Amino acid sequence: MPERQKKTRTSSRSAAGIFPVLTALFGLGLVLSYIFLFITQKRPAFSGTDNIHEEITGGIKDIRLICASPAVTEIVFALGLGDNVVGVSQFSTYPPEARKKARIGGLFNPSRERIIALNPDLVISQGEHAALSDFCREKGIQLLSVPLDSLEDIKTAVRTLGKKLGAGEKAAELVQSMEKEIEAVKEATRGKGRKKVFLTLSHLPGDLTGILTTGPGTFLDKLIQMAGGENIFADTAIAYPRISKESLLVRSPEVIIEILAQGLTPRNKQLLLKDWKRLPTLPAVREGKIHFLSETYLLIPGPRITQTIKRLAGIIHPEVFNDHKYP
Numbered sequence: 001m002p003e004r005q006k007k008t009r010t011s012s013r014s015a016a017g018i019f020p021v022l023t024a025l026f027g028l029g030l031v032l033s034y035i036f037l038f039i040t041q042k043r044p045a046f047s048g049t050d051n052i053h054e055e056i057t058g059g060i061k062d063i064r065l066i067c068a069s070p071a072v073t074e075i076v077f078a079l080g081l082g083d084n085v086v087g088v089s090q091f092s093t094y095p096p097e098a099r100k101k102a103r104i105g106g107l108f109n110p111s112r113e114r115i116i117a118l119n120p121d122l123v124i125s126q127g128e129h130a131a132l133s134d135f136c137r138e139k140g141i142q143l144l145s146v147p148l149d150s151l152e153d154i155k156t157a158v159r160t161l162g163k164k165l166g167a168g169e170k171a172a173e174l175v176q177s178m179e180k181e182i183e184a185v186k187e188a189t190r191g192k193g194r195k196k197v198f199l200t201l202s203h204l205p206g207d208l209t210g211i212l213t214t215g216p217g218t219f220l221d222k223l224i225q226m227a228g229g230e231n232i233f234a235d236t237a238i239a240y241p242r243i244s245k246e247s248l249l250v251r252s253p254e255v256i257i258e259i260l261a262q263g264l265t266p267r268n269k270q271l272l273l274k275d276w277k278r279l280p281t282l283p284a285v286r287e288g289k290i291h292f293l294s295e296t297y298l299l300i301p302g303p304r305i306t307q308t309i310k311r312l313a314g315i316i317h318p319e320v321f322n323d324h325k326y327p
Contacts, residue, residue, distance in 0.1 A: 063165070066118060069107050069126035071148050073098050074302035075158055076124065078174055079167040087118045094297065094304070107132070115141070124161070148301040149239070151222040155179075158303070174303060181306040182226060185313045188320050189228030195316050197229035198253035198284070201240070201261075201299075205271035208278065210242040219301050220308075227313035228320075229255065249281065255316055256284040257291050264294045291315050 066087040067073040073092035076085060082095070087102045089110075102118055105111040107126065112135055115123065123136055125145045136143040144164060146157040155175050162171020199220060202212040214220040215236040224231045232251040233243060258272065269292055276285050284290055297304040298311065314321040 064119060064121045066104060066115060066120040066123045067092065068104065068110065068123055068132065070094070071300050071302040072124045072126050072146070074300060074304065075161055078303045079162055079165065079170050081165055081167060086120060087114065149219070150217055151219045151305070154219060154301050154305060178303060178306055182309055185309050186226050189313060189317050192228055192317050192320060194228060194230040195254045196232050196252065197224050197255045197257060197316060198232050198248065199224060199257045199259065201259055203258055203272060203275070205268060205275060208245050208275050212240060212242055215239050215241050219305060223305065223309045223312055227309050227316050229312065229316040245279065249279065252283055254283045255289045255291070257293065257312070257315060259298050260292060260294045261296060261299055264292050
């Protein structure tokens with residue numbers, strides 16, 4: 001195996017500095033909610049009292065829950081606790097039942113008035129958010145925070161929520177099912193040769209500068225590896241670096257995957273392809289291995305990571321997963 005090439009220069013811009021840039025680029029809070037939750041500083045798995053059974057009046061059965069991120073919403077519903085959910089974050093759209101729940105705004109701009117009106121026993125958050133934590137403390141609302149940066153974080157969060165909410169057995173079954181599906185993909189791609197993959201999370205037509213990608217330790221980085229690929233920016237210094245055209249030319253991806261949380265129109269796809277054709281020496285461009293994905297689950301670190309790994313594997317190794325058709 002050749003020695004990994006020299007690390008690319010990455011932006012030292014802080015997460016706080018990136019947030020307004022993404023907002024301006026997409027005009028949506030989707031990317032803020034789905035991606036930059038992962039680069040917030042981790043906090044302990046539980047904030048507040050560590051015994052919900054004793055503290056929640058009426059016990060777990062009657063607990064009123066607010067899920068403050070799409071990933072948390074999906075985990076709680078997958079644990080069979082959807083009936084206990086009284087409020088969800090603005091971008092929680094799965095499962096379909098979640099769309100019927102009251103909205104509390106985004107994780108970075110939650111409506112305090114709506115939270116109070118919903119009278120929750122527990123707010124479940126993704127990552128550390130001081131404003132929400134301070135608000136819940138001030139109002140005497142319990143807050144349970146779970147990091148969801150890595151693949152292991154996701155499994156730990158499922159177990160933690162299961163244990164705290166009286167669904168430990170269901171949580172164990174869910175984790176086991178996730179691990180089984182992921183292992184099946186790993187086994188199917190074993191020995192097939194790793195393809196060099198570039199995954200981008202922000203690319204505006206006409207601009208190939210400062211493209212956002214995924215670096216080491218993220219769940220997307222791990223899923224690329226498990227799907228039979230090699231993340232060409234897995235050696236960068238930060239989790240979500242911005243990279244240059246020059247670094248792409250040096251690392252020569254064989255597969256390019258663009259995740260477009262804001263959706264994709266035929267016109268935009270044509271313009272994006274035109275951009276990539278400006279780099280004809282890239283193997284992925286030369287061989288037409290450029291893929292545009294707009295499924296929102298791809299950016300949500302929850303139970304549907306099993307769909308994400310299958311989607312990635314079908315692109316990286318279509319010769320193995322030839323029953324899928326991808327754009």
